[in-house]
Amino acid sequence: MPYYRFENMEQLRTNPHLSSGKGAIVTGTYMTLRNNNKEAGTGSQLHYHPNELMVYPISGKINSVVGKDHRIVEAGTFVHVPPNARHSMRACEDGPISYLYCKDNTWTLAGIAADEAPPEEAPSIDELKAKHDAGIYPGQEKMPEASEAIIDGLNDCYYPLAGDLEAPSNSTRSVKMIEGQRINFSLVDSPEGYEDNAKETAHERFIYIMTGSSDANIDGEAKSVSSGDLLHVPKGVPFEFKTTAGPTRYCFFESTEFLEEKVQD
Numbered sequence: 001m002p003y004y005r006f007e008n009m010e011q012l013r014t015n016p017h018l019s020s021g022k023g024a025i026v027t028g029t030y031m032t033l034r035n036n037n038k039e040a041g042t043g044s045q046l047h048y049h050p051n052e053l054m055v056y057p058i059s060g061k062i063n064s065v066v067g068k069d070h071r072i073v074e075a076g077t078f079v080h081v082p083p084n085a086r087h088s089m090r091a092c093e094d095g096p097i098s099y100l101y102c103k104d105n106t107w108t109l110a111g112i113a114a115d116e117a118p119p120e121e122a123p124s125i126d127e128l129k130a131k132h133d134a135g136i137y138p139g140q141e142k143m144p145e146a147s148e149a150i151i152d153g154l155n156d157c158y159y160p161l162a163g164d165l166e167a168p169s170n171s172t173r174s175v176k177m178i179e180g181q182r183i184n185f186s187l188v189d190s191p192e193g194y195e196d197n198a199k200e201t202a203h204e205r206f207i208y209i210m211t212g213s214s215d216a217n218i219d220g221e222a223k224s225v226s227s228g229d230l231l232h233v234p235k236g237v238p239f240e241f242k243t244t245a246g247p248t249r250y251c252f253f254e255s256t257e258f259l260e261e262k263v264q265d
Helices: 125-133 259-262
Strands: 004-005 026-028 031-038 051-061 061-066 069-074 077-081 087-090 097-104 158-160 174-179 184-192 193-198 205-211 214-219 221-226 227-234 239-243 248-255
Touching: 004 221, 026 248, 026 259, 031 087, 031 248, 051 061, 051 184, 051 239, 061 077, 061 097, 061 239, 097 184, 097 259, 184 221, 214 227, 214 248, 221 227
Parallel strands: none
Antiparallel strands: 004 227, 026 031, 031 097, 051 077, 051 097, 061 069, 061 087, 077 158, 174 184, 184 248, 193 239, 205 227, 205 248, 214 221, 214 239
C-alpha cells in the first residue's frame, strides 16, 4: 500500500527502554519513516545508532542535542544526525511534539544508550518490546569506554528551511535540499499545476504533504492527496504527481545510491 495517514495507524513504542516516543511506522526497502510523538517534558535519553537519522518537526518545540550542540528546534528547522552521533530529542515543558523521523535500513530502529557498547547484532523492535513488557531492561552492560557514540567534530547539524509549516508559499517552485550520505531530504513548494513524473523512479521516496493538494499515481494506484497524507514510492516504479488546488508544500526523504548498494550487499 503506497498511501498512509498517521492517525489511522498503530502507534508503536520502538525503544521503550530509551524513549517515551511513539508513533506510526512505514518500512521501505532502504529506509523507514516514522511519525514520532512525545508528551511535554518527555523524550529520549542520550543515545546513538549506526544508521543515519533525519528529523523534521511538524509541531511543538524539540529540546534537541546532537553531539555537544544543544538547541531548541521548532517546525521548519531540519535536524541531521550522522551515523553513531550521540543525540537526544525531548519535548519542551510547554507542550508535546510531533516530528518526521527517517532512518536508513542498515540497522533497525533500536537505539544504544550513549554509555553502552553496541551489540553484535541489532535487536528487533519486537524483541525490545517483549523484554520491556516482561520488565527486563534490554540494554547492554554500561561500558562508556567501549561506546561508539560520536560527540565531537560533528559540525552544524541544524538547518533552518522555513519559518514554520504555515509560512506563506513561495512565488514559484522552490526546492531546499539537504544531502546526507545515505538519505537526502527536500522541502518543496510547488505552484498549482506542477507535474513530477517518472516512468521508473530512480530511488525510494517517502513524501509527506503539509499544505495544498495533489493527484498522485504510484505504480498504477491513483489517489488525490492533501495535508497529512504520506506517500511511499518504491524504487523502479512508474510515478506521477501533480499539484492541483493552489500551491502545495511537501517534503520528501529519498534513498541514495550509496545506501542502496549498502543494503543490497
